[in-house]
Amino acid sequence: MGVLFQLAAYGCGLLTIAVLVMMFQLGRPLFVDGQFFSLLSQVWQPGQQLYGIYPMIIGSIRISFLALALSFPVSLGTAFLAAGLAPRPMQRWVLAMVRLMAGIPTVVYGFVAIFLLVPLVREHVSRGSGLNILTASLVLAVLIAPTMVVFFVNGLRGVDQSYCRATDALGATAVQRLLYLQLPQGWPTIVSGVIMGLGRAMGDTLVSLMVAGNSIGVPTSIVDSARTLTAHIALVIAADFASMEFASIFACGLVLYLFTMAVVIGLRMLVHLRTGSDR
């Protein structure tokens, strides 16, 4: 029985690597003549034989990090409430709501945003079309919050009960316990939550496709319309298989993959540096 589980685990791990290998394989024409790196800095102008994905890389990074920046404080606050500050019945309620939110399909968020959020942003913030980085980030912030809250709560609650009793015995308030015991102890899980949240924000296609505007210019402000790598893949996938447009999709996929991997490794190392020394 144990062997089966082991096989399953190895299979999953290998699959992730296989995807990377396959993308390299399919995108090989791009590497052979060194086009890959020029794609990373060029703009997208198929009419002029320019198939660069630079604007989309910038779009993806801006939208996902802004979403994370908006969502992180709210999620952490919610997690504080749900993991100790609120009275028991309210904790249960908050968590139940968060889990419910996690189950709502992204298309619903996108759809609601088009009719409620976009006109609001258009009239009061941007004067443009209302389809821009800010709008997409706001929707994505709501989308990734439940994932982060669940991780944060698990991290904060995962602290050894004996420590909690010890802090209580020392006369610590609930807030002090959270800040000086639970938060430092739950740090690794909280970082995992951030990674998951960022991954979801980066990988989400539908919300950015629906509300980010998808323009091909390099965004210069947060009220500029932008296209993410994922939305770009969705928009270009219909191009002719043999065309350069289609080949450039693999560059998008690779950039997404490598970027996410870099973020994950970076954050993991950060945790290791922090906790590794005192354990």
Add this chain to the structure above:
Amino acid sequence: MKKYKLLSLLVVLVLQLSVNSAWSGALDPFAGQKGTLKIAGGTAHIPVIKEAAKLIMTANPDIRITIAGGGSGVGIKQVGESIIDIGNSGRKPTEQEIGTYNLHPVKWGIDGVGVVVNPDNPVTALSTQQLQGIFAGTITSWKELGGKDRSINIYDRDAASGTRSVFWKKGLKKSEVSKKANVVVSNGAMKTAIANDPYGIGFVSVGHIDASVAPVSLDGVAPTLDNVKSGKYPVARGLYSCTKGEPSGLAALLFDFLHSPEGRKIVEEKGFISVE
């Protein structure tokens, strides 16, 4: 009471029979047929194909027809790769596409592509030059065109769109489109976007124009069915459905149906011009 129930049931049955018989002529060939027909591609085609599919599947529940969008490019590619049975295209497939995939395009309708704005927008007529200026991003405010002092929000379609390729070729005369343009993925999404954005401008298939968006006359000619039919409105294209190889089986029957008087009536009802 029971009698009435029986009677009403009978009435319903008779009504249903008569409805069916109204279509029976054109739908007869589908009798006894079985199987599934997967259709995808051009989004302008969807209203007509959907209606035809509904009638066919009601008349013969053994036939399953699925309809998806994606854009003309998707339709051509997927039918070429044998992923679907019929690929809809809002432009004539290129010689290269026909050659590599052995495609057989069948034209069953003519459609115009109209410029649309929000119904609240006072601007309802533009010249080709103004249109080019707007889409190139050189005319940036509605004020310059007699509207409000608000920036113009341009809505474009993705590269796979047949509607876009026709609009770009015949409406914009191949002039540049601003990088700032928002991009939406279907005729339906374009309509939603324009209906929701009081300062937006975009283009949809004439068959999709309804009260939620306002058509804009181009050089004095309104994008109406009559003007497209008479050839006065120049931004028009054929609606094609493609099969890989000669159409056969259910696909051939569907094409026959679309060219039958009943099928052509559906095409006209949905705002397109039918062809023989």
